[in-house]
Amino acid sequence: xxxxxxxxxxxxxxxxxxxxxxxxxxxxxxxxxxxxxxxxxxxxxxxxxxxxxxxxxxxxxxxxxxxxxxxxxxxxxxxxxxx
Numbered sequence: 001x002x003x004x005x006x007x008x009x010x011x012x013x014x015x016x017x018x019x020x021x022x023x024x025x026x027x028x029x030x031x032x033x034x035x036x037x038x039x040x041x042x043x044x045x046x047x048x049x050x051x052x053x054x055x056x057x058x059x060x061x062x063x064x065x066x067x068x069x070x071x072x073x074x075x076x077x078x079x080x081x082x083x
Contacts, residue, residue, distance in 0.1 A: 009033075015040055035061045038071060055080035 007025040015036045016022065022029045034054055037045045038061070055075045058068065075081075 011036075012045065014042070015045060031057050031060055035063065038063065038067065051075060051078060051080055 007023060008021045009024045010021050011033060016033070022033055024030045024033065030053075034049060034057065037049055054071070058071055058075065061068070063071070
């Protein structure tokens, strides 16, 4: 059985205001945070994303179609494959 690594992260307040830290080792919290960044993030927030991981989970983020399409195209242009 794989053990989950605790990767506590203190997100910026403009993205997360309901808690002081999130666990990026938890797949649910990590996806939730990536969605927050794509919807509300600043340039520096977007630059901090792992694009390989984003390409892997993009279809699970439940983004509005125009936003998902924009990111799918962007990731494709950068050489990442998305589903």
